[in-house]
Amino acid sequence: MLPELRIILLLGAIAYLLVILALLKKGKLNVQYSLIWLASAVVLIIFAAFPYTVYVLRDLLNIEVPANLVFLLLFIFVLALLLSLSTIVTGFASRIRKLTQTQALLEKRLRELEETLNKKE
Amino acid sequence: MKTLVIIPCYNEEENLDRVIARLQKEYPAADYLVVNDCSTDSSEEVLRRGKYNYISLPVNLGIGGGVQSGYLYAVEKGYDITVQMDGDGQHNPKYLPAVIEPVANGQLDMCIGSRFIHKEGFQSSGARRFGIGFLSGLIRLLTGTKVLDVTSGFRACNKELTAFYAHNYAQDYPEPEAIVSGTLNGFKIGEAPVVMEERMGGQSSISPIKGAYYMVKVSIALVVHRLILRKKKGAK
Numbered sequence: 001m002l003p004e005l006r007i008i009l010l011l012g013a014i015a016y017l018l019v020i021l022a023l024l025k026k027g028k029l030n031v032q033y034s035l036i037w038l039a040s041a042v043v044l045i046i047f048a049a050f051p052y053t054v055y056v057l058r059d060l061l062n063i064e065v066p067a068n069l070v071f072l073l074l075f076i077f078v079l080a081l082l083l084s085l086s087t088i089v090t091g092f093a094s095r096i097r098k099l100t101q102t103q104a105l106l107e108k109r110l111r112e113l114e115e116t117l118n119k120k121e
Numbered sequence: 122m123k124t125l126v127i128i129p130c131y132n133e134e135e136n137l138d139r140v141i142a143r144l145q146k147e148y149p150a151a152d153y154l155v156v157n158d159c160s161t162d163s164s165e166e167v168l169r170r171g172k173y174n175y176i177s178l179p180v181n182l183g184i185g186g187g188v189q190s191g192y193l194y195a196v197e198k199g200y201d202i203t204v205q206m207d208g209d210g211q212h213n214p215k216y217l218p219a220v221i222e223p224v225a226n227g228q229l230d231m232c233i234g235s236r237f238i239h240k241e242g243f244q245s246s247g248a249r250r251f252g253i254g255f256l257s258g259l260i261r262l263l264t265g266t267k268v269l270d271v272t273s274g275f276r277a278c279n280k281e282l283t284a285f286y287a288h289n290y291a292q293d294y295p296e297p298e299a300i301v302s303g304t305l306n307g308f309k310i311g312e313a314p315v316v317m318e319e320r321m322g323g324q325s326s327i328s329p330i331k332g333a334y335y336m337v338k339v340s341i342a343l344v345v346h347r348l349i350l351r352k353k354k355g356a357k
Binding site: 104108 | 176178180182186194197292
């Protein structure tokens with residue numbers, strides 16, 4: 001690998017990590033959901049700083065081109081992430097539903113309470 | 122027996138007055154609750170003006186979440202029987218006793234008003250009948266329960282099943298899915314013959330183009346339900 005490319009990759013991976021940390025600091029990303037992102041940034045930095053690790057992994061898995069190993073890992077990561085996002089959205093949807101229903105029932109009680117109070121006056 | 126009729130309502134300004142008046146005339150013994158699922162027309166105005174008993178959802182949840190709010194209300198108020206009845210006038214309250222009876226005497230946990238037992242009254246279009254027949258066969262295959270009118274929203278539940286649905290009610294395709302989830306959790310579900318009418322006014326919520334797509338999605342959802350839920354024999 002050309003040293004220039006290596007430096008660019010390393011800088012890119014560090015920038016990625018910094019963006020994640022900045023989002024965390026601003027409170028725009030939950031710590032709970034940020035762990036997987038932080039982990040991915042660390043792995044990218046390791047790959048960029050020590051390409052040797054990719055070569056070792058490639059030999060272990062018998063993949064011809066090292067880049068393919070990186071793409072495979074990225075694809076698996078994205079797939080897992082999308083699935084986890086779906087489960088998070090499902091959780092939100094059911095919470096919103098529950099809140100909506102409870103709110104509607106409470107609104108009815110409040111409406112009736114106000115009516116009886118108005119009658120008494 | 123304390124009975125609650127849940128009337129889900131989405132943009133039914135034209136029908137509400139008639140539906141409620143007819144219910145009070147034909148079956149005055151029952152209380153009712155209109156669930157206004159964030160209608161975009163003047164349904165809410167109609168409900169307020171008529172001093173009807175209603176709840177109003179602040180965001181649109183769809184028929185599943187709407188009906189489930191009714192079940193939650195029934196649990197809160199301790200009703201013995203809850204009946205779900207459409208707000209578009211398709212379901213004639215004259216047949217409420219027929220639907221409630223099997224539940225009241227303990228024969229069934231849920232009784233569905235079916236237009237296909239005696240094949241009288243409004244039978245829906247041929248394509249829809251075919252679709253409903255297919256879903257009926259699928260449900261029978263998956264659960265062993267024989268229900269002909271699986272998409273009918275005219276159904277009575279006893280107290281236990283109401284409590285169950287208040288916490289686990291299918292959201293996307295609630296009518297057929299509720300049959301599958303109810304049966305798999307050990308509840309007994311059957312049908313009683315009723316005569317249905319064509320809706321009084323307004324637009325149906327299912328357009329014909331969506332029909333085929335609906336069929337595929339419901340079928341997959343039912344199979345998934347069967348796969349994830351273990352059958353509890355005789356357990357309640």
